Amino acid sequence: MQNERRAAIRSEAKRIEKYFIDSGALLIEADSLLSAETLLDLYGEDIRSRAYVTNDPVMGERMMRPDFTVPIVERHMSEGAEPARYTYNGPVWRMQDAGSKRETEFIQVGFEVFDRSNPAKSDAEVFSIFNDILPNNLQTSTGDVGLLLTAVIGLKTTDLRKAALMRHLWRPKRFQSLMELFSKINNKNNKKNSYSKHSDKGLQKAIKDAGKFIGLRSENEIYSRISALRHDAKTSPISIEEASVINKILNLKATASEALLVFEEFEKIIPNMAKAISGFEARLEALNKRNVNVDKLPFEGSYGLTSMEYYDGFVFSFSDGDTIIASGGRYDALTAVLGAGREIPAVGGVIRPDAFIRGGEKC
Amino acid sequence: MLKLGVPSKGRLQKDTISWFEKRGLLLKRTGSEREYTGSISGVSGIELVLLSAGEIPKELAKGRIHLGVTGTDLIYEKLPLHQTQIHIVEEMGFGFADLIIAVPNVWIDVNSLHDLDAVAAQFRHEHGFRLRIATKYHNLVRKGLRNFGVADYQLVDSQGATEGTVANLTAEAIADITSSGATLKANHLKMLSDGILLKSQASVFASKNADWSGLDSQKNDLCKKMGWKDLIL
Numbered sequence: 001m002q003n004e005r006r007a008a009i010r011s012e013a014k015r016i017e018k019y020f021i022d023s024g025a026l027l028i029e030a031d032s033l034l035s036a037e038t039l040l041d042l043y044g045e046d047i048r049s050r051a052y053v054t055n056d057p058v059m060g061e062r063m064m065r066p067d068f069t070v071p072i073v074e075r076h077m078s079e080g081a082e083p084a085r086y087t088y089n090g091p092v093w094r095m096q097d098a099g100s101k102r103e104t105e106f107i108q109v110g111f112e113v114f115d116r117s118n119p120a121k122s123d124a125e126v127f128s129i130f131n132d133i134l135p136n137n138l139q140t141s142t143g144d145v146g147l148l149l150t151a152v153i154g155l156k157t158t159d160l161r162k163a164a165l166m167r168h169l170w171r172p173k174r175f176q177s178l179m180e181l182f183s184k185i186n187n188k189n190n191k192k193n194s195y196s197k198h199s200d201k202g203l204q205k206a207i208k209d210a211g212k213f214i215g216l217r218s219e220n221e222i223y224s225r226i227s228a229l230r231h232d233a234k235t236s237p238i239s240i241e242e243a244s245v246i247n248k249i250l251n252l253k254a255t256a257s258e259a260l261l262v263f264e265e266f267e268k269i270i271p272n273m274a275k276a277i278s279g280f281e282a283r284l285e286a287l288n289k290r291n292v293n294v295d296k297l298p299f300e301g302s303y304g305l306t307s308m309e310y311y312d313g314f315v316f317s318f319s320d321g322d323t324i325i326a327s328g329g330r331y332d333a334l335t336a337v338l339g340a341g342r343e344i345p346a347v348g349g350v351i352r353p354d355a356f357i358r359g360g361e362k363c
Numbered sequence: 364m365l366k367l368g369v370p371s372k373g374r375l376q377k378d379t380i381s382w383f384e385k386r387g388l389l390l391k392r393t394g395s396e397r398e399y400t401g402s403i404s405g406v407s408g409i410e411l412v413l414l415s416a417g418e419i420p421k422e423l424a425k426g427r428i429h430l431g432v433t434g435t436d437l438i439y440e441k442l443p444l445h446q447t448q449i450h451i452v453e454e455m456g457f458g459f460a461d462l463i464i465a466v467p468n469v470w471i472d473v474n475s476l477h478d479l480d481a482v483a484a485q486f487r488h489e490h491g492f493r494l495r496i497a498t499k500y501h502n503l504v505r506k507g508l509r510n511f512g513v514a515d516y517q518l519v520d521s522q523g524a525t526e527g528t529v530a531n532l533t534a535e536a537i538a539d540i541t542s543s544g545a546t547l548k549a550n551h552l553k554m555l556s557d558g559i560l561l562k563s564q565a566s567v568f569a570s571k572n573a574d575w576s577g578l579d580s581q582k583n584d585l586c587k588k589m590g591w592k593d594l595i596l
Contacts (some may be wrong), residue, residue: 049505171514173512211551213528
């Protein structure tokens with residue numbers, strides 16, 4: 001039974017792989033054991049609760065590939081020609097929450113597009129290829145991280161506050177608590193730590209009085225944060241209008257074409273959203289050309305803001321109600337992080353063939 | 364035989380023995396001081412098993428002991444599935460210890476997790492690597508920091524003398540169990556005001572995985588003596 005099911009998954013994966021190759025992709029291979037350091041620097045310590053870590057006495061910590069994105073991007077950035085379309089087909093390993101019945105090993109077949117000519121067209125290409133090959137009874141979700149990103153960058157506030165918000169864009173709870181903090185007139189936390197009544201000498205004394213100086217973080221680093229806090233204490237709060245746009249983006253649930261109408265309202269308050277909004281509009285047109293009905297396509301403003309930390313533009317998924325069968329999105333910034341100075345707009349996604357094979361039968 | 368696991372040495376063992384003694388159950392080590400065997404008088408059919416407090420969670424999960432005394436911190440750290448494997452019978456009111464996050468006293472700009480998160484961003488920018496937090500409670504710390512939303516940190520393993528790691532420049536902050544705070548103070552560290560990740564105390568736990576069949580009379584005797592309603596398994 002288990003064997004039959006695995007065989008069915010393999011052959012389904014092969015069928016999807018062929019479809020991707022026929023759509024212009026080059027089949028490539030990737031390592032299963034990845035440098036833990038790269039993944040840890042990218043995702044933070046949390047990746048340890050999602051990926052399996054193993055140890056090599058010489059190479060150090062290695063991670064069982066939790067997805068293909070990082071090795072594929074690394075490979076493209078070091079040796080790939082432009083533009084490029086890739087497909088890959090193989091297992092990934094994911095540690096699951098204690099007690100979870102989710103699988104820890106499964107096959108992913110992916111399709112990735114590295115192309116700087118027309119991002120909207122590439123987004124639509126990837127989405128419609130997935131839409132065409134997947135069963136048509138699945139639930140579709142879409143979002144666009146770029147809208148929130150450009151809204152945050154466009155806030156009338158300090159770069160310091162924007163950087164703090166950007167850093168937590170993919171941690172909705174913390175993001176919202178920072179938004180609250182920055183929207184308050186009296187920021188208590190700043191008052192306590194900014195030592196507003198201390199002179200430079202007074203600060204030196206305060207550190208001296210705190211006891212023996214230990215650790216790698218230097219006195220200068222402490223001063224520089226205090227001076228940042230003092231500066232922040234004088235910053236006026238984020239306006240109610242701007243904060244409400246952010247809130248509305250996060251709570252928006254509509255069809256893609258309805259969403260576009262709301263965005264035009266947002267743009268009046270945060271003009272920096274213009275580029276993301278015209279990109280959104282161009283994407284809808286491109287989707288339309290590929291026969292995707294954007295009047296029925298669901299859109300969620302907060303979609304893609306959890307667990308998929310590297311997405312920074314269009315995001316999508318297909319699910320059967322319980323399980324995500326396919327998901328993907330745009331990850332331009334990731335190519336810059338892994339590209340050592342080079343970058344290229346990139347969009348792609350993966351399908352889990354096991355998710356629509358029950359027993360030995362395709363459903 | 365119903366097996367009761369208790370810590371094999373130290374303060375925790377002494378407190379456990381006197382806690383049971385107050386309820387009329389005498390736990391005794393048999394043989395020499397160094398031999399890890401024991402006996403129980405006061406109820407029949409119960410066997411005493413002396414174990415390291417750190418081993419007790421695993422033994423409970425495997426069902427090799429029916430009851431065990433250990434700290435809640437060890438249960439939460441070592442058994443991610445503790446809800447389905449064990450049941451807490453009674454908190455014993457000693458062995459209090461909190462899992463806390465501490466930073467150098469001289470970080471006068473840091474009092475909360477919010478500050479720690481901001482400093483983690485600054486530190487990574489300045490030093491080119493993620494701020495190091497030394498601990499042996501990896502799961503609990505990671506979970507606590509994720510819940511709050513602290514980023515740009517890394518956990519470095521420290522199985523002992525954790526408070527010394529900051530002065531030794533192998534970590535910037537620590538996460539450890541503290542009861543009085545004296546060790547923190549001696550090592551020039553302070554607790555974050557909202558950095559208590561877990562409040563722990565010694566407790567009696569029952570294993571849901573142990574074979575309880577044929578142990579009804581021992582169970583009932585013990586419940587009566589201890590004032591437990593049931594072991595609720």
